[in-house]
Amino acid sequence: MKISEKFRELKRKKEGALIAYICAGDPSPDATKEYVTALVRGGADIIELGLPFSDPTADGPTIQAGIERALDGGMTPDVYFKTVGSLRVHIPLVVMTYYNIIFKRGLEKFVKDCVASGISGIIVPDLPPEESGELAGFCRKHDVDLIFFAAPTTTGERIKRILAEGKGFIYLVARLGVTGARTDVASSTRELIQRVKTTTPKAVGFGISNGEQAAQIISAGADGVIVGSAFVDIIASGKDVPARLEALARELKEGARIS
Amino acid sequence: MKRELKSTKFGKYGGQFVPEVLMPALEELTEQYENYKDDPVFNEELNYYLKDFAGRPSPLYHAKRLSKEYGVKIYLKREDLVHGGAHKLNNTLGQALLARYMRKKRIIAETGAGQHGTACAMAGAAFGIKTEVYMGAKDTVRQRMNVYRMELMGTKVIPVKSGSQTLKDAINEAMRDWVANVETTHYLIGSVVGPHPFPTIVRDFQSVIGKETRTQIMEKEGRFPDSIVACTGGGSNAMGIFHPFIEDDVDLFAVEAGGSGMKVTDKEALHSATLCTGEDGVLHGMRTKVLQNKYGQILESSSIAAGLDYAGVGPELAYLADIGRLKPCNSMDAEALDAFNDLCMLEGIIPALESSHAVAYVKKAAASGDLGDVVVINLSGRGDKDLETVMGMRK
Ligand SMILES: Cc1ncc(COP(=O)(O)O)c(C=O)c1O
Numbered sequence: 001m002k003i004s005e006k007f008r009e010l011k012r013k014k015e016g017a018l019i020a021y022i023c024a025g026d027p028s029p030d031a032t033k034e035y036v037t038a039l040v041r042g043g044a045d046i047i048e049l050g051l052p053f054s055d056p057t058a059d060g061p062t063i064q065a066g067i068e069r070a071l072d073g074g075m076t077p078d079v080y081f082k083t084v085g086s087l088r089v090h091i092p093l094v095v096m097t098y099y100n101i102i103f104k105r106g107l108e109k110f111v112k113d114c115v116a117s118g119i120s121g122i123i124v125p126d127l128p129p130e131e132s133g134e135l136a137g138f139c140r141k142h143d144v145d146l147i148f149f150a151a152p153t154t155t156g157e158r159i160k161r162i163l164a165e166g167k168g169f170i171y172l173v174a175r176l177g178v179t180g181a182r183t184d185v186a187s188s189t190r191e192l193i194q195r196v197k198t199t200t201p202k203a204v205g206f207g208i209s210n211g212e213q214a215a216q217i218i219s220a221g222a223d224g225v226i227v228g229s230a231f232v233d234i235i236a237s238g239k240d241v242p243a244r245l246e247a248l249a250r251e252l253k254e255g256a257r258i259s
Numbered sequence: 260m261k262r263e264l265k266s267t268k269f270g271k272y273g274g275q276f277v278p279e280v281l282m283p284a285l286e287e288l289t290e291q292y293e294n295y296k297d298d299p300v301f302n303e304e305l306n307y308y309l310k311d312f313a314g315r316p317s318p319l320y321h322a323k324r325l326s327k328e329y330g331v332k333i334y335l336k337r338e339d340l341v342h343g344g345a346h347k348l349n350n351t352l353g354q355a356l357l358a359r360y361m362r363k364k365r366i367i368a369e370t371g372a373g374q375h376g377t378a379c380a381m382a383g384a385a386f387g388i389k390t391e392v393y394m395g396a397k398d399t400v401r402q403r404m405n406v407y408r409m410e411l412m413g414t415k416v417i418p419v420k421s422g423s424q425t426l427k428d429a430i431n432e433a434m435r436d437w438v439a440n441v442e443t444t445h446y447l448i449g450s451v452v453g454p455h456p457f458p459t460i461v462r463d464f465q466s467v468i469g470k471e472t473r474t475q476i477m478e479k480e481g482r483f484p485d486s487i488v489a490c491t492g493g494g495s496n497a498m499g500i501f502h503p504f505i506e507d508d509v510d511l512f513a514v515e516a517g518g519s520g521m522k523v524t525d526k527e528a529l530h531s532a533t534l535c536t537g538e539d540g541v542l543h544g545m546r547t548k549v550l551q552n553k554y555g556q557i558l559e560s561s562s563i564a565a566g567l568d569y570a571g572v573g574p575e576l577a578y579l580a581d582i583g584r585l586k587p588c589n590s591m592d593a594e595a596l597d598a599f600n601d602l603c604m605l606e607g608i609i610p611a612l613e614s615s616h617a618v619a620y621v622k623k624a625a626a627s628g629d630l631g632d633v634v635v636i637n638l639s640g641r642g643d644k645d646l647e648t649v650m651g652m653r654k
Contacts, residue, residue, distance in 0.1 A: 054556040055427065055542065057434045058278045064421055076554050099276055100541045104555030126276045149279035153441060176280055177439035
């Protein structure tokens with residue numbers, strides 16, 4: 001399913017989107033299939049599946065640990081595309097990985113592998129628009145969305161450029177810093193949501209962990225929330241994982257529904 | 260020079276592969292550096308510190324006994340005599356001063372051997388800027404003395420326990436800190452690596468080595484050397500001495516760490532010879548040569564010299580290697596130790612293990628005639644920090 005289609009559907013229903021991140025292969029490819037199913041049952045609208053990279057500079061300790069578990073569990077890009085291709089879900093799937101993984105596979109091959117395995121969007125935290133020309137070209141050619149970030153430090157001029165190049169949704173970074181669960185909503189988050197004026201859906205990530213925050217972010221004008229570390233924390237605990245993933249997804253989706 | 264700053268690349272290498280959060284900071288840094296690099300007030304202040312604080316110019320020393328032993332006329336550029344015991348201070352004084360002009364309140368850095376961290380601590384203390392240094396937990400053990408030195412000068416050393424617990428992980432952690440504190444903090448990167456404009460800025464501040472060498476060798480020899488040899492981790496001492504000679508008829512040798520052999524597995528390399536064996540990739544904000552597996556996962560590198568133990572290399576060196584302007588080569592751990600002994604016994608100089616790799620290459624290559632008649636070795640640092648390692652090996 002295309003990302004834009006999903007956001008149109010949610011708009012009709014007047015709901016904010018829940019975009020749920022987990023790291024593929026954490027702790028095993030089979031577990032990932034089970035966890036994705038649980039997240040979808042809980043109400044996730046889009047699944048963002050991390051493809052692990054050895055040196056994840058944009059991630060905090062929680063997701064770093066998830067990435068390490070995935071790598072130890074044997075996750076590679078080959079296994080990744082096989083695992084994703086075997087998922088039976090009817091919502092958009094997005095890959096999140098670092099540029100070297102894409103670069104090493106070959107940009108076009110990577111994009112084609114995405115298409116073949118049912119992935120409709122690509123997020124690369126270390127690829128600003130300045131460096132994205134080539135990959136963006138292949139994404140256009142194969143109709144895959146390349147998703148860009150805007151941060152509290154991003155100037156007005158850059159926002160224009162990011163909006164011009166970005167597809168699918170724009171990823172608003174809620175606060176300066178790396179990924180990791182928090183419990184509050186920073187004022188810089190509200191300010192950023194206001195500052196980015198566009199018809200492209202705006203999804204806010206970094207630090208969201210509960211339904212209350214999700215509700216606040218959606219009522220501040222965002223179209224979706226992105227939640228990762230809070231799910232990865234559950235996976236790390238190893239206890240009752242599918243049921244707890246589902247429950248958290250449900251809480252977050254409840255929060256995002258109120259707009 | 261101006262034109263070069265605007266371009267973020269060296270050929271296909273370099274660039275700015277960083278999170279969006281950092282892009283405005285890189286723009287600001289580029290702008291401010293552009294602003295100050297030819298500013299007379301800034302340069303007067305920097306030169307004052309280089310001279311009266313760092314002890315520059317460093318001597319160019321004719322190593323007579325080593326020359327006789329190796330069969331080629333050898334000059335040592337004595338960066339080991341710079342305050343702190345390595346070339347690193349040239350860069351940290353420049354960047355810390357820049358940070359002060361940019362009104363940044365805090366400096367963060369990564370360090371491998373602890374030399375760059377120590378040089379940051381010195382500059383931070385001298386300029387009164389709060390300084391925090393990330394260091395791989397493994398390195399905090401093998402370079403214990405430098406941890407103490409940093410702490411004595413008021414720097415907080417933060418051990419990094421993620422990944423391989425060495426330099427690359429310290430860089431990862433410093434970048435994460437910078438992302439969170441970019442508005443108040445300058446990331447004082449320690450080599451010619453990272454996103455643009457760092458490779459250019461660090462090279463420029465280190466170029467004082469090559470500029471002095473030009474004058475000194477003319478005084479002593481009445482001509483330029485046939486070749487210049489420098490050890491290469493990230494490549495800052497190498498670029499510092501090479502850069503002023505780029506347009507001249509002088510052969511440039513970048514000596515990497517051959518470690519204990521050229522073997523690699525899916526996870527690690529027994530060496531750190533990135534220019535020699537690495538493949539194109541993107542790491543720490545730059546496109547460059549990288550030690551990686553077939554999926555693009557970065558390998559853990561290895562070397563007896565912590566300062567060379569890095570899976571990446573500066574993008575300008577990758578470019579110069581591609582176009583044939585410099586020759587990448589390497590020395591093994593054992594060869595470096597051997598050269599370390601030579602320099603101790605023949606010249607009364609205890610070199611850093613990093614620098615010993617350059618000396619070792621000269622020992623190997625002199626006989627072939629490839630180096631010509633007159634060679635300058637950039638003796639990037641002194642070996643006090645390595646005594647425990649060396650004594651351990653001798654046992
Ligand atoms: C004495 C010495 N030489 C060389 C290096 C390697 O760095 P670079 O290649 O940037 O000069 C280090 C790094 O710590 C060092 O301490």
